[in-house]
Amino acid sequence: MPLLPASPRSAAARTETGRPRASPAPVRPAGPSGGIPLTTSVHDDSPSAAADAPLARERAHLAAARRALRAMREDVEALDLTDVAANWVNAAVLERQIEDRVKALADLAGTPLFFGRLDYLHAPGGSGAEGADGPRFHIGRRHVHDADGDPMVIDWRAPVSQPFYRASAKDPMGVALRRRFGYTGGDLTAYEDEHLSDPAQASATSALLQREIERPRVGPMRDIVATIQPEQDEIVRAGLGGTVCVQGGPGTGKTAVGLHRVAYLLYAHRERLARTGTLVIGPNRSFLHYIEQVLPALGELTVRQSTVDDLVARVEVRGTDEAPAAVVKGDARMAEVLRRALYAHVTLPTEPVVVVRGSRRWRVPAYELEEMVRELLDRSIRYGAAREALPQRIAHAVLVRMERSGEAPDDRVQDAVARNPAVKAAVKALWPPVDPARLVLRLLSDPDFLAEHAEGVLTEEERAAVLWARPARSVRSARWSAADAVLIDEAADLIERTPSLGHVVLDEAQDLSPMQYRAVGRRCSTGSATVLGDLAQGTTPWATRSWREALAHLGKEGAVVEELTAGFRVPTDVIAYASRLLPHIAPGLAPVASVRENPGFFEVRPVPAGPAGVVAACRELLGREGSVGLIAADARVPELAAALTEAGLRPLGPGEETTGEARLTLVPASLAKGLEYDHVVLDEPAAVVGAEPDERTGLRRLYVCLTRAVSGLIVTHAAPLPGHLAE
Known part of the structure; x- marks a missing residue:
């Protein structure tokens, strides 16, 4: 399908509705742009004939485009698959592809079919x-x-389309006019023009852009395709070959950038990624539910979403670790302990292998077997691959002896020798099979086994921290923790290589342990990654200290680190208040600079002890347009849920947000990361800090909770505020 008309002449001869025109459509003057799109005025729906003529044409084009999209979908639905496929498997695959195509062509009623227009001076790339x-x-x-x-x-x-996001008065990129559209639901209601080729016009911030950024956020996360900024677009359109790490404070759009990057890569490299696959990894399932509609809204239906825990789910997780044990288990040094423990199963031969075939006996001496074993160990290949190669090596040695005796064996004979009982018995003794879960079970249950293989790697105190107080008798009965599951995944990869995907997006990466980074890195060892996070929001005891260190664990040392500092979501007063914590939680990090024109509202409100003041604040915010989130320390959630329900304000849980009447979500502080609400009530900051094992982690958790608001924040407290906020 062509992206460009046949010639500049033919393109210029068509209006928004596709009909010939005698002269260019009238437009409104606007100013040149710099880093943020610029304009002089917004033309809203009105009875004015001068303003309504272009708007009417744009509405006609929208209606015609919707009819064309419906026709495209009907054409796909009408395809006759009878006798097209060679067999039922191909037919099923083709039918599924047709279903996905129909879904991708859906016209979402509440979403504008287009959001902008570019008028070029001449054909892009042409004369x-x-x-x-x-x-x-x-x-x-x-x-x-x-x-x-x-x-x-x-x-x-x-x-x-790229100039829509990057063109400016300094570099118009061949664009004469950029037009933005305002919508209510799926209906076009306004337009705004920028004459990029006229440097004499004055600068101003785009009113429609601000309006879209500040639009109330009811329901799951939506795409930002109409408001992507130049610095974000550079990351979105970065090539598939390299890994990009994005450091972004609250409200800088890093999650949206990562998701739109996936959509762009699928567009630019669809065949390759269709073969290798893509994956989005989030911190928890509530977060994944919150973002799950973004890619389908962009027409991408095949991207898998997962948490790290889901990726490594080889055993049932039923237990938890104390922080000291979790920190040691998440340390990258555990990879060396596992490697030593695994290869300790390999033994050197003391007896020859004797293979009987017919009336002949073929003997491979112990010293030759030892050479084979040592060579495989020196090659540093996967344990399982080496185990599969060993019987072939032994069989080859037997075939050499057969050829020397005058026989002419072929490959079938070598395969038969490799399956000989004597060879199989020797391989089992020299290079026995190892189950990854049983290996980790023994390490965590047997102090002598752990001490032997952690010598010089872990201290005695660290070994004591990871040992189970009550050793399990079997893999099935063990109370595995999330950190244990990551160790099992590491052991499994030492035995057999983990398949690699083409591209992985890793969000909220600052909370991953080194071993978790390794688990993700295995999933993109031959592909690339987009790593998203904020060092100031790390709330785990093993939180990332530097992106270079994290990328090394991921296996992507050469990744480019980009920083987003322009805040589009959090109001100025709110981010300024939260930034008081930065010197104490991330001293070297630049604070986010809010670019929002609407300052929103912000209030620190002392309330009496008990939930009454919190309920009143929630009721007050529900009188405003948009979603409301009540964020509280996890231990306080049951009491607040009961009080809200009794007051007739029954709340939803994170990930349950809908576009219906229920607009209040009660969010445990531990699940707030990555979520956003128009209005937030933050209950008892001191309780949020006190719930964490140390003050720094608690202040980081508080920083996360303070920065979830899009339009306004009320901080309610009966206890004194943490000193860093009161300063």
């Missing part, structure tokens, strides 16, 4: 005199073409 009436493109979430194949909406990921 044409500057100032000529060049082609015009409407930019949207997916490509739409008419019955003749001419584009009516261009996919935001196409190269021709």
